[in-house]
Amino acid sequence: MFENLSERLSQTLRHVTGKAKLSEENIKDTLREVRMALLEADVALPVVKDFVNAIKERAVGTEVSRSLTPGQAFVKIVQAELESVMGAANEDLALNVAPPAVVLMAGLQGAGKTTTAAKLARFLKERKKKSVMLVSADVYRPAAIKQLETLAGDVGAVFFPSDISQQPVAIAEAAIREAKLKFIDVVIVDTAGRLHIDAAMMAEIQALHAAVKPVETLFVVDAMTGQDAANTAKAFGDALPLTGVVLTKVDGDARGGAALSVRHITGKPIKFIGMGEKSEALEPFHPDRIASRILGMGDMLSLIEQAEQKIDKDKAEKLAKKLKKGKGFDLEDFRDQLVQMKSMGGLGGLMDKLPSIGGVNLSQMGNAQNAAEKQFKQMEAIINSMTPAERRDPEVISGSRKRRIALGSGTQVQDVGRVIKQHKQMQKMMKKFSTKGGMSKMMRGLGGMLPGGGMPRL
Structure with missing residues (x-):
């Protein structure tokens, strides 16, 4: 969402860092870049003019507080103006009338x-x-x-x-x-x-x-x-x-x-x-x-709200109790975690709400996300093609069983082997944090299986 505008503005706002004071001269080029970024984003011209003028008026001559760099101070001003142009806060539906x-x-x-x-x-x-x-x-x-x-x-x-x-x-x-x-x-x-x-x-x-x-x-x-x-x-x-x-x-x-x-x-x-x-x-x-x-x-607030609505609390508690008792993290649990993440909009839905990292090419990140989504779907299909006994104890999966699972999931035998290996890695990880922090560390663990080496460290 808004990838082009986000990428352009993020690059532009780095140009004002390192200044002791924000002046008309040292933010002139930045304001020009902000204007171009908004016009390229197809923002209406009157909106662009008012937006840039408001930023200039607030930013010029602003003394930077001790705790902030000039870049951070300028970004705060831009953020405040973005909020202002889109509306100060969410406006709920006015449904407090006699029904209907x-x-x-x-x-x-x-x-x-x-x-x-x-x-x-x-x-x-x-x-x-x-x-x-x-x-x-x-x-x-x-x-x-x-x-x-x-x-x-x-x-x-x-x-x-x-x-x-x-x-x-x-x-x-x-x-x-x-x-x-x-x-x-x-x-x-x-x-x-x-x-x-x-x-x-x-x-x-x-x-x-x-x-x-x-x-x-x-x-x-x-x-x-x-x-x-x-x-x-x-x-x-x-x-x-x-x-x-x-x-x-x-x-x-x-x-x-x-x-x-x-x-x-x-x-x-x-x-x-x-x-x-x-x-x-x-x-x-x-x-x-x-x-x-x-x-x-x-947008961590929306991500937290989404997690509260989508995550199956009963399953999460059941998994936590199971791990506390020293019982293994089986393929049923592995699949449940994949399904939970999918219910939250998949990897793309999560990444859209996580802070970006300076210098990361968003289009390349998008390609990695797409590859990861396909990989997660393949993993889920492979686990679904196993019997309940195989999901509970992957050690019983022999070569002939791998061929049957591959045929049932439309994958290759080596793909089945890779899922079993990844599950073993997850088992080891889950033992290390069986007391608390399971969901966040689970996400990090899943991220480690992404093409290109994993989710970014935040």
């Missing part, structure tokens, strides 16, 4: 409205403990209604049926009546998208908004469209009283122009970001954490 609270999803076709509606339903169910109803008012695409029905089933939300013979306002009003009867907390209304902004589309969604009076009107926009995302959001904001923006496909956005432009141009907060296709891939937007990621400082 209505959330209206707006946006262009292809932005990911329907998928985001389902993701939001899952988020509200799991994180906010709300009952949720999903309804589609897209009477132009029967496939969209069917898609939302399928997604509602996947995330465990109530689905209110609709069809193309009905009017959008009638559909939404009927859904709200049904939600009141069933004591449902939140109704999420998915609306029709268009390939471009047109008067008919705006009139329809304005009528829908007036009829259902939503507490939240969220504009869903593809982050990869850069500053066009902000311009489109402004056009919708002029027609509708938007309460917030959801940026989708952020995991594919190497530039970051949309994230840095939307709030400044529209005046509306970014409330969520979509980080993948899975139904759980929706995160609240925290400007301070995103600013930290952009500057290569990582």
